[in-house]
Each structure stands twice: as C-alpha cells, then as structure tokens.
Amino acid sequence: MLDIQNISKTFNPGTVNEKQALSGLSLHLEAGEFVTIIGSNGAGKSTLLNAVAGVFYVDQGRITLGEKDITFQPEHRRSQVIGRLFQDPLKGTAPTMTIEENLALAFLRTTRKSNPFSRISRRDKEQFREKLALLDMGLEDRMTQPVGLLSGGQRQALTLLMATLTTPELLLLDEHTAALDPGAADKVLELTRQVVAREKITCLMVTHNMSQALTLGSRTLMMADGGIVLDVSGAERGAMTVDDLLRKFREGTGRALDNDRMLLSD
Amino acid sequence: MLLITQTALELGFLYALVAMALFLSYRILDIADLTTDGCFVLGAAVSVTLTAAGHPFLAIPAAMAAGACAGFVTAFLQTRLGVPSILAGIVTNTGLYTVNLMAMGWRSNSSLLGVDTIFSLLKGAVEGAGVDGAWCDLLLAAVVTILAGVVLYWFLGTRLGLSIRATGDNRDMVRASSVNPTFTITVGLCIANALTALSGAMVGQYQKTVDINAGTGIVVIGLACLIIGETVLGRRTVLKGVIAVMVGSIIYRFIYAIVFYTRVVPVDCLKLLTAVIVGLAIAAPSIKKWAMFQRRKLAAGRKEGV
Known part of the structure; x- marks a missing residue:
C-alpha cells in the first residue's frame, strides 16, 4: 500500500x-x-x-x-x-467559511473530474447533515455558521470528517x-x-x-x-x-x- | 439636485466594480493588489481606443481581458517568482504606465467626440422608442454592476470559488485539501483585475475621455468604498460583502458630491481626506487595542497611587 x-x-x-x-x-x-x-x-x-x-x-x-x-x-x-490532520485544530478548516462550505470544499475536491463550477446540491447538504449527525456534537443544526465559532474539539472533529468524507487511501x-x-x-x-x-x-x-x-x-x-x-x-x-x-x-x-x-x- | 443625485448614483455604480475587485483581492484572498491603479486606466484606455475605432461593445470584454492579463502578471510574479505580493502589484503597475500610453496611441489622454458609446447607443435606442432617456446612463451602470455582483456571488459558491475563499482564509488547509494555491491566487487576481478594468472601461465610455493619470488613488478610493459599505452592512457573509461594495461606493459618491457642491472641504483636498479616512479605518483595531491598554494601565496606576 x-x-x-x-x-x-x-x-x-x-x-x-x-x-x-x-x-x-x-x-x-x-x-x-x-x-x-x-x-x-x-x-x-x-x-x-x-x-x-x-x-x-x-x-x-x-x-x-x-x-x-x-x-x-x-x-x-x-x-x-491522502487525508491529513494536524496537531493545531485551527489548521484544518477555513474559519470565515461556514461548516457547510468547508464540507463542500472537501467533498467537491475529491470529485475532481467534475467541473470547477460545480456547486453544493440539496442532496449533498442532506448527506453532510447525516455525516455531521454521526459526530454527535449538534453541528448538523449549525451548518450555516462560520467554523471560527466552533471549539477546538469541534473543529478537529469536523476536520476528521472532511478528511474522510470520501475515503482516502x-x-x-x-x-x-x-x-x-x-x-x-x-x-x-x-x-x-x-x-x-x-x-x-x-x-x-x-x-x-x-x-x-x-x-x-x-x-x-x-x-x-x-x-x-x-x-x-x-x-x-x-x-x-x-x-x-x-x-x-x-x-x-x-x-x-x-x-x-x-x-x-x- | 436631481442631477447631482443621478450623477452620484451613476458614478457610484460604475466605481463599485473597483471596490468589488478589492473585495475579492483584499478581503477574500487577503492580498493588497496594487495593480488596481494602472489596471483601471488600462481598462479605460482599451475601451476608449476601441470605441473610437467604432467597437463600443467589443471594447468592454476586450478591456476585461486586458485587465485579466495584468492580474495574471501580478499573480505570476508573486506565486511563481517569489516577489512579495505588494511589490508585485507595484511592479506591474509601473509597467502598465507604458502599456497604457501605448493603448492610447502614445498620447497621455484621449477623448471620444462625436463617437457612439454604449451609453449614447442605449439612449438613442430608448429615445427612438419615444421614452425619456434621462435615466439611461444610470440604468446601464446599475445593470452592469449588479450583474457583475450576481455573477461574482454565484462564482464564489462554486468549487473553484470556495477554493479561492479558502486560500485567503487558511493557506495551511488548502494544500492539505488538494487545492493548488498558485492556481487559485492566479484565478482570483485575474478576475479582480478584470473587474477593475471593466470599471475603467465603463467610466471611460461614460466620461468619453481617458487620461493616463485617471487611476491615481483608485485603489484607496475603492478601499474606502469597501470599508464604508462594510461599516453600514457588516462583513459576515459573501452576499453582504458584494452588496456592501455597491452601497459603500454610492455613499462615497454622495459624500463627494456634497463636498463638491457645498465646498466644506476644498475638492482638491478630497484625496488626502480619503487617504486619512482609509488609513484610520484600517488602523481602527490597533488603535482600539492601544486605547484599551492605556485605560487599563491608567486604572491600575490609580489604584496603586492612593
């Protein structure tokens, strides 16, 4: 491998x-x-x-x-x-962008063959919500809030989700x-x-x-x-x-x- | 009075495109792009020259393409050749002076007398249909700027747009999320400078003239509009940001008009005033911090003093 x-x-x-x-x-x-x-x-x-x-x-x-x-x-x-998580929880997410936008970035990047102007669809959002619910941190109800408002633990959990949204090698x-x-x-x-x-x-x-x-x-x-x-x-x-x-x-x-x-x- | 309002609105919309470009480069990409001054004139020069040659419509996309090229040079200097971003803008800006002279046929100014512009063509068409064409200029300015705003807002929600936003927000993150920052910075600066050139192109045809020094201080005025708009509307979301630049630009042009007609401040001093306001606005967080620290120090001293 x-x-x-x-x-x-x-x-x-x-x-x-x-x-x-x-x-x-x-x-x-x-x-x-x-x-x-x-x-x-x-x-x-x-x-x-x-x-x-x-x-x-x-x-x-x-x-x-x-x-x-x-x-x-x-x-x-x-x-x-390759998915990556750093020690510093601030390093893995974009603070002024919303939870949804951060996830969209992680999600859209892996579907590289799709065109650069692809957007988040409603179905993608539903999928994000389900995955966020698995973290059990209540983030699924805060999807339009900027990531900068989250705690270090929440940000790191989100980074983990972003890194594994499409399974990395x-x-x-x-x-x-x-x-x-x-x-x-x-x-x-x-x-x-x-x-x-x-x-x-x-x-x-x-x-x-x-x-x-x-x-x-x-x-x-x-x-x-x-x-x-x-x-x-x-x-x-x-x-x-x-x-x-x-x-x-x-x-x-x-x-x-x-x-x-x-x-x-x- | 109506005329003043109308002119202020027209100029407000036309120059809002510069503020929109700075919103993209300065706010979103976090790069102070000093190509703006020269790029504005480049847009105007290309637009005026092509209009004089009888292509007022072609002039607009041509000017935008020229602006995008200027943005590409600045981006290339800073991403590939390691020139510090501010210096990269200044270098391009300096080079553009010659390019702009060239675009105007090696003259320092150029005018459009008796030539059709997109403004005069629209007015002609509207009046030909028997409608009063007084508001045509404003309509055209507003439509172009709002359209640019809508497209920019849409674009920043796409995968490429999100990557550009993340680049300015957290550079550590973008590389780890398979975004190539060299690419996103280049695309961002090309779009920003295309917007600046669009503003120059529209203003050139609107005023029917272009001068080699027309762009001096445009970047500071654009920043002033951005800051005014953000003070009024807040700066939380992209949508608010895009609307804020238009609102800010219109407010700035109203202030300009008031100064111009009441002469509270001599008009010649307006650039200095703008510079001071922008300087203070950008310095505000530091000044606030310093003031708070002084207050704390004073309070602590008083307690011990007695």
Missing part, C-alpha cells in the same frame, strides 16, 4: 542549523494497517508524515502509494488521496488530539477509531501517549534520530506494556526516551 524506501531529508544543509531529520528510513504498510508512531522530541515523526504528505521533497529515496510513485508529486496532488494523523482538552481528545480519538475501522483506512498516527500507542491500531513504530528503532505488531505487541516499550527503546538507542509531553501524560 504505502512503500517508503530509504528516504533521507536534511534541513538547512550547509548551515549551523543543519539537521538530518530522516536518515535512510524504510517502511512498508499493508492496506488497512493502522500504525501508531512514538518517539523522542525531534526523532523525525512529524517529518516522516510531512515527507509522505509532500510538504517537502525528500533528498533521496522513493515513496510509493498504491501503485503510484509519488516521490516528486506536489503536495496538493497527493492530498487528493491513506490517513495521516499528527498528534491530532494533543492540543485538545481531555474530554474533547477522547471524543475525537473515539471518532477516529470508528471511522478508520468502518472504512478500513490505512493510517499513520503520531502520538505522545504510550498506552494509546499500544492499544490503538495494529502496529507500533518507535522512532529515534530520523530512523525506526522498533517495529512491533501482532502477539508481541499485544503482550507489551508501557514499561516494556521504554526498556526496548533504551536497548535500541542506548538512552532513555525523552519527550517532554510524553512524560507528562499518563
């Missing part, structure tokens, strides 16, 4: 701020796999997601999605088949619940779990929550220094505890796991 071969990325090459964010990383995902990623600060977790999404082009290596080589495909082309989640209050975070996480399971979406999720990393999805990656140091799935993963994970990390890298947010969370 997703095949990453030996990708590297160095930021600010040739300056004092030079930083190799990814070094020769390879990863293969089967269709329908839900992979969680944990790691220290600066391990390259977000960089990996950004490389797949096309925020920048990798210095070397290949990225293939489905049958297609997307290594040099620009970001806006990849996002036709790949869903990238970059700590998408980290900036929400605990209640909203649980809610958005639950919605994520539901939609990924229902549509069998292949998914890469960065998280800072160790127990979440082990309980959600089917496979866990641990990253350090721009590479993958631990890759567990199946029975081995099922039997693993957070302490096992920490010990494995120390064994893998020769030092303790260091992530400020991770230490604060449960």
Whole structure:
C-alpha cells in the first residue's frame, strides 16, 4: 500500500542549523494497517508524515502509494488521496467559511473530474447533515455558521470528517488530539477509531501517549534520530506494556526516551 | 439636485466594480493588489481606443481581458517568482504606465467626440422608442454592476470559488485539501483585475475621455468604498460583502458630491481626506487595542497611587 524506501531529508544543509531529520528510513504498510508512531522530541515523526504528505521533497529515496510513485508529486496532488490532520485544530478548516462550505470544499475536491463550477446540491447538504449527525456534537443544526465559532474539539472533529468524507487511501494523523482538552481528545480519538475501522483506512498516527500507542491500531513504530528503532505488531505487541516499550527503546538507542509531553501524560 | 443625485448614483455604480475587485483581492484572498491603479486606466484606455475605432461593445470584454492579463502578471510574479505580493502589484503597475500610453496611441489622454458609446447607443435606442432617456446612463451602470455582483456571488459558491475563499482564509488547509494555491491566487487576481478594468472601461465610455493619470488613488478610493459599505452592512457573509461594495461606493459618491457642491472641504483636498479616512479605518483595531491598554494601565496606576 504505502512503500517508503530509504528516504533521507536534511534541513538547512550547509548551515549551523543543519539537521538530518530522516536518515535512510524504510517502511512498508499493508492496506488497512493502522500504525501508531512514538518517539523522542525531534526523532523525525512529524517529518516522516510531512515527507509522505509532500510538504517537502525528500533528498533521496522513493515513496510509493498504491501503485503510484509519488516521490516528486506536489503536495496538493497527493492530498487528493491522502487525508491529513494536524496537531493545531485551527489548521484544518477555513474559519470565515461556514461548516457547510468547508464540507463542500472537501467533498467537491475529491470529485475532481467534475467541473470547477460545480456547486453544493440539496442532496449533498442532506448527506453532510447525516455525516455531521454521526459526530454527535449538534453541528448538523449549525451548518450555516462560520467554523471560527466552533471549539477546538469541534473543529478537529469536523476536520476528521472532511478528511474522510470520501475515503482516502491513506490517513495521516499528527498528534491530532494533543492540543485538545481531555474530554474533547477522547471524543475525537473515539471518532477516529470508528471511522478508520468502518472504512478500513490505512493510517499513520503520531502520538505522545504510550498506552494509546499500544492499544490503538495494529502496529507500533518507535522512532529515534530520523530512523525506526522498533517495529512491533501482532502477539508481541499485544503482550507489551508501557514499561516494556521504554526498556526496548533504551536497548535500541542506548538512552532513555525523552519527550517532554510524553512524560507528562499518563 | 436631481442631477447631482443621478450623477452620484451613476458614478457610484460604475466605481463599485473597483471596490468589488478589492473585495475579492483584499478581503477574500487577503492580498493588497496594487495593480488596481494602472489596471483601471488600462481598462479605460482599451475601451476608449476601441470605441473610437467604432467597437463600443467589443471594447468592454476586450478591456476585461486586458485587465485579466495584468492580474495574471501580478499573480505570476508573486506565486511563481517569489516577489512579495505588494511589490508585485507595484511592479506591474509601473509597467502598465507604458502599456497604457501605448493603448492610447502614445498620447497621455484621449477623448471620444462625436463617437457612439454604449451609453449614447442605449439612449438613442430608448429615445427612438419615444421614452425619456434621462435615466439611461444610470440604468446601464446599475445593470452592469449588479450583474457583475450576481455573477461574482454565484462564482464564489462554486468549487473553484470556495477554493479561492479558502486560500485567503487558511493557506495551511488548502494544500492539505488538494487545492493548488498558485492556481487559485492566479484565478482570483485575474478576475479582480478584470473587474477593475471593466470599471475603467465603463467610466471611460461614460466620461468619453481617458487620461493616463485617471487611476491615481483608485485603489484607496475603492478601499474606502469597501470599508464604508462594510461599516453600514457588516462583513459576515459573501452576499453582504458584494452588496456592501455597491452601497459603500454610492455613499462615497454622495459624500463627494456634497463636498463638491457645498465646498466644506476644498475638492482638491478630497484625496488626502480619503487617504486619512482609509488609513484610520484600517488602523481602527490597533488603535482600539492601544486605547484599551492605556485605560487599563491608567486604572491600575490609580489604584496603586492612593
């Protein structure tokens, strides 16, 4: 499904701020796999997601999605088949546009073959209403309100809905619940779990929550220094505890796991 | 008095198209497009030259196409070549000065004497049917502007229109939703400048003359109209925005007429006055914040002082 071969990325090459964010990383995902990623600060977790999404082009290596080589495909082309959620809930939606217009944008984009002057039809609106009702946040009755009036949790739930309105080939989640209050975070996480399971979406999720990393999805990656140091799935993963994970990390890298947010969370 | 009202309404509708263009570029795309001044003259020059050559109707779409080209150059400079957006507009604007002279046949002004314009043709047709043609100019100005407004409103509800709005609203989001911001900015600026040129084209035929300096300060006047309209109507929705630019433009022309006839302020000072009003209106949020902070500081000082 997703095949990453030996990708590297160095930021600010040739300056004092030079930083190799990814070094020769390879990863293969089967269709329908839900992979969680944990790691220290600066391990390259977000960089990996950004490389797949096309925020920048990798210095070397290949990225293939489905049958297609997307290594040099620009970001806006990849996002036709890749859904993305950022940590900042403000990043995923247009604040002065209404809920309905935001959904229409997400919906109309995926039907790319339709002409650029297509509009939202009444039937589309009905469909939006049904999907919004599934979020169970009362948003279906506020469809003509600007998104800027919604709370962070509501905006993130809406972004999730927009990203999965037409099922993407790949869903990238970059700590998408980290900036929400605990209640909203649980809610958005639950919605994520539901939609990924229902549509069998292949998914890469960065998280800072160790127990979440082990309980959600089917496979866990641990990253350090721009590479993958631990890759567990199946029975081995099922039997693993957070302490096992920490010990494995120390064994893998020769030092303790260091992530400020991770230490604060449960 | 009736004549003053009529003229103010006519000019209000004709110049509303510039405010509409700025609504698209400045409000929706969040780009201060300084191509406007030169583009307005470009529209007028193309329109007047073609009208003089006997094509008053062809003149209008031709002027719009010319304006769209100017918008494309500005967009190309900022999206593909990395020129800062304000500078891109200024560069295009400067280049347009020569293009405009060229369009007028290398003269700095040009007039239409004894030539049919769309205004005179309509008036002729109406009077030929035995109806009083005094309101013809206003009717034509209003119809063209309202039509442009309706089309713009419709367009901003389409997929492409929504993408353009999202580009100005949240650039992080558009790339993640498979919209190419380079494309949407280009389309947006082309349409905005086509509207500005349409305004120039209509004004050129209406006044039967064009001067190379006719566009000086048009962008600030357009912004003034936009701000006046938004103050009156609010700026929540696209529909309100499109109506607001027309209302604002008409109010501005009434203020202009009042100043012109009562001479409260010398007419020569009107541009300075407009600039001050626009400057203050755009600065209003910062000024309000500063005033509130000073008040808080003063209140805190008083409490401790005693």
